[in-house]
Amino acid sequence: MAVVSPRPGKVVCVGRSYAAHAAELNNPVPEEPLLFIKPGSCVQGLDGMSIPTDRGDVHYEAELALWLAAPLTKASAEDAWAAVGGIGLAMDLTLRDKQTELKKKGWPWEVAKSFDGACALGPQQAVPADLPMQFTLDINGNTVQAGDTAMMLFALPGLLSEMSQHFTLEVGDVVLTGTPAGVGVLKVGDRLAFMLNGQPYLETTVTQA
Numbered sequence: 001m002a003v004v005s006p007r008p009g010k011v012v013c014v015g016r017s018y019a020a021h022a023a024e025l026n027n028p029v030p031e032e033p034l035l036f037i038k039p040g041s042c043v044q045g046l047d048g049m050s051i052p053t054d055r056g057d058v059h060y061e062a063e064l065a066l067w068l069a070a071p072l073t074k075a076s077a078e079d080a081w082a083a084v085g086g087i088g089l090a091m092d093l094t095l096r097d098k099q100t101e102l103k104k105k106g107w108p109w110e111v112a113k114s115f116d117g118a119c120a121l122g123p124q125q126a127v128p129a130d131l132p133m134q135f136t137l138d139i140n141g142n143t144v145q146a147g148d149t150a151m152m153l154f155a156l157p158g159l160l161s162e163m164s165q166h167f168t169l170e171v172g173d174v175v176l177t178g179t180p181a182g183v184g185v186l187k188v189g190d191r192l193a194f195m196l197n198g199q200p201y202l203e204t205t206v207t208q209a
Helices: 021-022 078-083 096-105 157-164
Strands: 010-015 034-039 041-047 058-060 060-066 082-094 119-121 134-139 142-148 174-176 191-196 200-203
Touching: 021 034, 034 157, 060 134, 060 142, 078 157, 082 174, 082 200, 119 157, 119 174, 157 174
Parallel strands: 010 174, 041 119
Antiparallel strands: 010 034, 060 082, 060 174, 082 119, 134 142, 134 191, 191 200
């Protein structure tokens, strides 16, 4: 498993931030951000990403990632966006069979969302001067996901502000902003290619954890 150093203290995630993704999993569209946290211990590098093969289907969820360069507590949208020090792409990996089981029981998702290696982070890039931002994920030569922050249910500055109302975001923390439609099963040997804002970002092949 490729290791990211230094690892973030935590990774704050947003569920169902694209309406089409909520629909494809038969989930209701939220009226406010659905937030959850992954521990820093679950982070691996996106380059050389590995997945478990003994825990049911592992689903890929490509997402725009934001790195915090300043702490945020009860911040305004303007101050929250000014605290972003870098952007990149990430894979929010999900044990989908386990998540479905936990949801049916009304239990938390951590076992399905926070296992070792459940967050694969790519390298940071400079924050662009203007929004929106776009990204794509190709698997084995086919585009499977296309994200555009203009299509998100919650605008990025306001989303960060909302997070900071509930818990402090610290320097080095990472925010995953949600995945667009097109999630599916990831397999060992799959060849992944990511684009960010119209430029090649990273290519890698999935290995076994």
